[in-house]
Amino acid sequence: xxxxxxxxxxxxxxxxxxxxxxxxxxxxxxxxxxxxxxxxxxxxxxxxxxxxxxxxxxxxxxxxxxxxxxxxxxxxxxxxxxxxxxxxxxxxxxxxxxxxxxxxxxxxxxxxxxxxxxxxxxxxxxxxxxxxxxxxxxxxxxxxxxxxxxxxxxxxxxxxxxxxxxxxxxxxxxxxxxxxxxxxxxxxxxxxxxxxxxxxxxxxxxxxxxxxxxxxxxxxxxxxxxxxxxxxxxxxxxxxxxxxxxxxxxxxxxxxxxxxxxxxxxxxxxxxxxxxxxxxxxxxxxxxxxxxxxxxxxxxxxxxxxxxxxxxxxxxxxxxxxxxxxxxxxxxxxxxxxxxxxxxxxxxxxxxxxxxxxxxxxxxxxxxxxxxxx
Numbered sequence: 001x002x003x004x005x006x007x008x009x010x011x012x013x014x015x016x017x018x019x020x021x022x023x024x025x026x027x028x029x030x031x032x033x034x035x036x037x038x039x040x041x042x043x044x045x046x047x048x049x050x051x052x053x054x055x056x057x058x059x060x061x062x063x064x065x066x067x068x069x070x071x072x073x074x075x076x077x078x079x080x081x082x083x084x085x086x087x088x089x090x091x092x093x094x095x096x097x098x099x100x101x102x103x104x105x106x107x108x109x110x111x112x113x114x115x116x117x118x119x120x121x122x123x124x125x126x127x128x129x130x131x132x133x134x135x136x137x138x139x140x141x142x143x144x145x146x147x148x149x150x151x152x153x154x155x156x157x158x159x160x161x162x163x164x165x166x167x168x169x170x171x172x173x174x175x176x177x178x179x180x181x182x183x184x185x186x187x188x189x190x191x192x193x194x195x196x197x198x199x200x201x202x203x204x205x206x207x208x209x210x211x212x213x214x215x216x217x218x219x220x221x222x223x224x225x226x227x228x229x230x231x232x233x234x235x236x237x238x239x240x241x242x243x244x245x246x247x248x249x250x251x252x253x254x255x256x257x258x259x260x261x262x263x264x265x266x267x268x269x270x271x272x273x274x275x276x277x278x279x280x281x282x283x284x285x286x287x288x289x290x291x292x293x294x295x296x297x298x299x300x301x302x303x304x305x306x307x308x309x310x311x312x313x314x315x316x317x318x319x320x321x322x323x324x325x326x327x328x329x330x331x332x333x334x335x336x337x338x339x340x341x342x343x344x345x346x347x348x349x350x351x352x353x354x355x356x357x358x359x360x361x362x363x364x365x366x367x368x369x370x371x372x373x374x
Contacts (some may be wrong), residue, residue: 009198011248011280012147012247012251013248013251013278013280014247014248014292014372015244015341015367015369015372016244016245016247016371016372016374017098017366017371017372017374018057018058018242018243018244018245018374019057019243021241021242021243022058022223023057023226024059024240024241025222025223025240026040026060026061026223026267028238028239028240029173029206032207032210032358033206036215036217037063037216038062038211038216038217039061039062039063039064039065039217039226040058040064040216040219040223041052041065041066041219041220041223042065042071042307043065043067043087044363045300046224046361047221047224047226048364049072049243050373052078053243055080056373061082062082062216063083063084063085063105063216064085065087066085067086067087069090069099071100071120072099072104073102083129084103084104085104085131086099086307088109088141089106089109089113089181090113090116096122098152100120100123100124100126100128101124104130105129105130105233106129106192107130107165107288108130109141109142110141111147111151113331114151117130117325118155123240125160127161128159128160128161128173128187130155131160131164132163132164132165133164133166134153134164134166134186134190135166136166136183136184137178138167138168138178141167142159145189147268148190149194152194162194162196164187164199165199166187166200167202167203168183168205168209171205171209171228171230172208173199173203175296184211184212185287187200198214198216199214199215199218200213201213201214201217202219202220203221203222203223203228204229205217206219206222207235207238218347221358222238222240223243223342224242224244226242226347227241227348230352230357230358231348232346232348242342242346244342244362245339245343246287246339247338247339247340247342248279248338248342249334249335249336249338250279250336250338251278251334252278253276253332253333253334254275254276254278254323255275255324256273256274258269258273262276262314262316264315264316267315267316268314268316268323274326274346275326275327277311277323277329277336277338278322278323279322279324279340280299281321281338281340282317282318282320283317283318284319285318285366285368285369286361286364286369287340287361291322291354292313292353292354293312293313293314295312295349295350295354296311296312296313296349296353297313297324297338297345297346298311298338298344298358299311299326299329299332299336299337299338300339301331301333301336302331302336308329309329310328311327311328312324312328313325324338329355347361
């Protein structure tokens with residue numbers, strides 16, 4: 001499909017988005033939850049993967065869930081006729097008419113949003129589907145149980161089509177409170193007798209809490225082939241594929257003598273004579289500055305038939321460049337292709353070596369990095 005942004009490809013860095021991997025991952029979600037409908041979560045411009053790629057790769061989803069109404073507008077303008085859910089509802093009452101025109105479904109999580117909907121008089125004939133959000137213990141967004149039941153009756157009386165929603169704080173962990181079980185108990189008590197479809201499960205709940213799937217699931221990070229826990233080993237047997245591959249090239253090689261230092265601050269000192277590869281990728285591209293020495297980089301040293309080898313970062317990542325130890329890649333040369341994360345190096349592994357999570361890295365890919373949608 002080519003490059004999605006108007007970037008001249010001069011530096012060799014490139015992020016490739018694999019729409020077939022999107023399709024594969026969505027099919028895996030359907031296999032895990034065959035009785036549920038799917039909101040594919042594409043907030044933050046599809047976690048840095050672009051709305052264009054999501055629209056192609058996730059076209060068979062039951063609906064898209066996102067944050068910004070401008071992204072909903074983009075989807076409509078580019079032919080999406082299915083359902084769209086605004087995950088935080090409306091940020092201002094003036095957005096109601098546009099949400100109505102775009103035929104969006106709305107999350108409702110506050111008293112002010114309830115009031116806006118009660119007083120809305122400009123209905124176009126589109127019947128809003130509302131997902132009323134319960135704060136079941138995460139204490140972020142959502143109505144408390146006592147408020148929740150009152151709000152449900154008010155909005156139901158205003159002829160909106162109601163759904164129940166909550167969000168789990170610790171579906172990826174077993175030793176944190178509130179647990180999934182505690183939140184589920186709160187949710188079931190709050191909605192008792194209020195008959196409407198439900199939406200509870202995020203990626204972690206879909207993978208590890210099959211009793212909370214509900215009528216609508218909300219897979220996010222799993223669709224991108226990244227682990228909800230931040231540990232790739234936790235999903236390696238679940239057969240999800242990385243959608244984003246960040247690649248670049250070696251642009252120079254330095255021959256170091258034993259005792260010499262590398263980069264800003266001299267963080268790495270050569271313990272012997274060695275070759276260092278300089279790669280065209282740095283923190284201005286979205287690669288984490290705090291990546292430790294030893295963070296893996298895959299290098300295809302000898303050409304397209306080369307199986308590649310893992311080499312460790314050696315020295316501080318700088319704005320436009322990073323350096324790697326080439327002792328395990330004696331055939332590496334200027335022009336050798338490298339993968340920073342993707343098919344060979346899980347982004348979760350890079351994140352772990354950088355004190356963060358894979359979510360942050362893929363969402364933080366810099367605009368200057370060209371995107372190639374395949």
